[in-house]
Amino acid sequence: MGRVVVERGWATKDEVEKCREIQSRLPTGTKLTDVMVQKEVVTRRQLLRLQRELEADRGQSAIPGYQMIRKLGAGAMATVFLAKQISLDRLVAIKILPRKFSGDAKFIERFYKEGRAAAKLNDQHIVGALDVGQAGEHHYFVMEYVDGDTVHDRILQTRRIQEAEALRLVRQVALALKHAHEKGFIHRDIKPKNIMISKAGIAKLADLGLARAMSDREAAESEAGKAFGTPYYISPEQAKGAVEITPAADIYGLGATFFHMVTGRVPFEGKNPTEVMQRHLKDPLTPPDHLVPELSQGTAMIVEMMLAKDARDRYQNASQLLEDLDAVIASRQPVHARPSNAFVSSLGESAPPDPDAPVPVLPGTSHGLPWGWIAFIALLVGVILQKFLNIRIFM
Secondary structure, three states: OHHHHHHOOOOOHHHHHHHHHHHHHOOOOOOHHHHHHHOOOOOHHHHHHHHHHHHHHHOHHHOOOEEEEEEEEEOOOOEEEEEEEOOOOEEEEEEEOOHHHOOOHHHHHHHHHHHHHHHOOOOOOEOOEEEEEEEOOEEEEEEEOOOEEEHHHHHHHHOOOOHHHHHHHHHHHHHHHHHHHHOOEEOOOOOHHHEEEEOOOOEEEOOOOOOEEOOOHHHHHHOOOOOOOOHHHOOHHHHOOOOOOOHHHHHHHHHHHHHHHHHOOOOOOOOOHHHHHHHHHHOOOOOHHHHOOOOOHHHHHHHHHHOOOOHHHOOOOHHHHHHHHHHHHOOOOOOOOOOOOOOEOOOOOEOOOOOOOOOOOOOOEEOOEEHHHHHHHHHHHHHHHHHHHOOOOOO
16 A cells, blocks of 8 residues: 555655554554554545555456456446456456445346346447456456547537537437337436447447336336436436436436537536436526527527427437437438427427418507507608698697
8 A cells, every 4th residue: 555655646655664664663453554644644535545446456357257457447336447358359348346335235236237238238329238247256247348538528628519520429329229218228327428439439328327127117116206317417307206217318318418518518507416406307498509609500409309398398219309310410400399489389389370370469559550650650641741731730
């Protein structure tokens, strides 16, 4: 631990040696890390983070058949490593469950559930599942390695993704959703970090940790009242903990991601996750083209329909969404989405105005002409008559 602290640049070699000298004079069992914290050589938070990383690294050699190369990333739920599958001589990504969860049956079940869900999906726009298993105390999930970055990374780099590129990436994710929904799965956590982009420019949907089979009524009822998802991209029905979660929830999550891509900001912000979710439920959406005027009307209409608060007002399936995306990419108007100020029929569908419909007469008008205009015209006629006919008009 002392050596790694020095390698990280958190402390000098002399500082660590002085702590060792102090440790040697203290009662047996005193940890060097405790001395380093007491002497303010390192912080407790640094040591906890380092301990988690070292525990994960110890699992590198514990997966038979794979040669670990390096760590790709780590989160609260797992650490992901780049590895080589020896038998097929190919690169893979291996997700390893942290040791602290190895005794938690719920976390283990969720971990394997992700692997089983991914294994049932076979689409070029979904990160493929290769294997799940246990080696000693380590539970692992082997998946396709995507050499590239994420939508999240690109937003950080450029703030906004150009409209044409955003349309192309969203279309590919929509294809992934179409496949997953047809197979009976809802992702429930669509967000920029879960959309990977290969160096060839292919978008791939990742992380099925919250995926749920639409037919799993027991799981749906057990999760009632609980919000599953990421607050910035969560659908209103997920935020409410509704039992009935449909593919429209994924379309909302993709819509929130689309909004972030083309505007450089999330649809709703707040001081905490609860406030953000409440705004998804109640606050009106700022149209994306109000934030970025150069955005095309077609793209703005698609985003707004994807982010409708009522799931019934959104695209009901990914096929409808794809139809509109293809139309806008081809410089045509969307088929399903309509401008927010469109005339709405009694059935709730967008409808053009009826040219034969009577013009409504508002209070203070005559046949639709305001009284102010009538008075102005009368006064103008009076002035003309007075000038040319020498007639005095009283108004």
